[in-house]
Amino acid sequence: MSTQPSSQTTNGIRVSVRTAYIKDESSPARNEYVFAYQIEIHNESPHVVQLLSREWYIIDAFGSKRKVKGPGVVGKQPVIHPGKSHSYVSGVNFNSPAGKMYGYYTMRRQIDGSTFLVSIPDFTMLAPVIMN
Numbered sequence: 001m002s003t004q005p006s007s008q009t010t011n012g013i014r015v016s017v018r019t020a021y022i023k024d025e026s027s028p029a030r031n032e033y034v035f036a037y038q039i040e041i042h043n044e045s046p047h048v049v050q051l052l053s054r055e056w057y058i059i060d061a062f063g064s065k066r067k068v069k070g071p072g073v074v075g076k077q078p079v080i081h082p083g084k085s086h087s088y089v090s091g092v093n094f095n096s097p098a099g100k101m102y103g104y105y106t107m108r109r110q111i112d113g114s115t116f117l118v119s120i121p122d123f124t125m126l127a128p129v130i131m132n
Helices: none
Strands: 006-010 013-021 033-043 049-060 065-071 085-094 098-109 115-126
Touching (some): 013 115
Antiparallel strands (some): 006 013, 013 033, 049 065
């Protein structure tokens, strides 16, 4: 991943994001821009937690907004122990050379079953074509 990470901590859970433009899968002539993003979820709390679900808001440069909601991340609902982390890579496509994402995870503490939200920091993706 090529960008500096964007990071945010909520309730002792730090979420860091890196992004990369995927040139080989993009086609600017057809307004198709593909990006990968890597998420690292680090448990800095004293509790064992499990990621139950995610909710993403995806906005392109034209202001078009999509919402993606579902269980887990890339087919998993990982359990994360104190001091440990879980990482995954996913992707998104835009019909504009720039876009942004943000959202949250719903987590559950194993000690008492309580659930809480963890913010996913805003992050922007820019195709190199707009920087020329």
